Amino acid sequence: MRLSAFEMYAYSYHESAVNLATLQRDYPNVQIKTFPKPVMQALREANDKLLSEFASRDPLTKEIIESQQSYLKMVRHWTQISDQAYLNALE
Numbered sequence: 416m417r418l419s420a421f422e423m424y425a426y427s428y429h430e431s432a433v434n435l436a437t438l439q440r441d442y443p444n445v446q447i448k449t450f451p452k453p454v455m456q457a458l459r460e461a462n463d464k465l466l467s468e469f470a471s472r473d474p475l476t477k478e479i480i481e482s483q484q485s486y487l488k489m490v491r492h493w494t495q496i497s498d499q500a501y502l503n504a505l506e
Contacts, residue, residue, distance in 0.1 A: 438445060450458070470477035 435447075466480050470480045
């Protein structure tokens with residue numbers, strides 16, 4: 416299971432990079448942009464609302480969502496001091 420998850424992650428990461436390169440080659444005027452912070456906040460709030468609704472309907476769903484949220488809180492800090500810090504240092 417772990418190997419499959421890692422392989423899927425590596426495959427997806429690679430394919431995204433290949434597809435971005437193709438997009439930039441075929442459409443050089445395309446601009447890659449990010450959503451403004453208010454839009455990202457609205458998306459997060461809508462997502463949190465949906466997750467809360469799903470969790471309220473089923474105990475197992477609630478347990479899974481809470482487990483994932485707990486894990487994400489734990490790993491977020493590590494991501495900021497490892498991956499994000501590394502990428503920022505390259506700029």
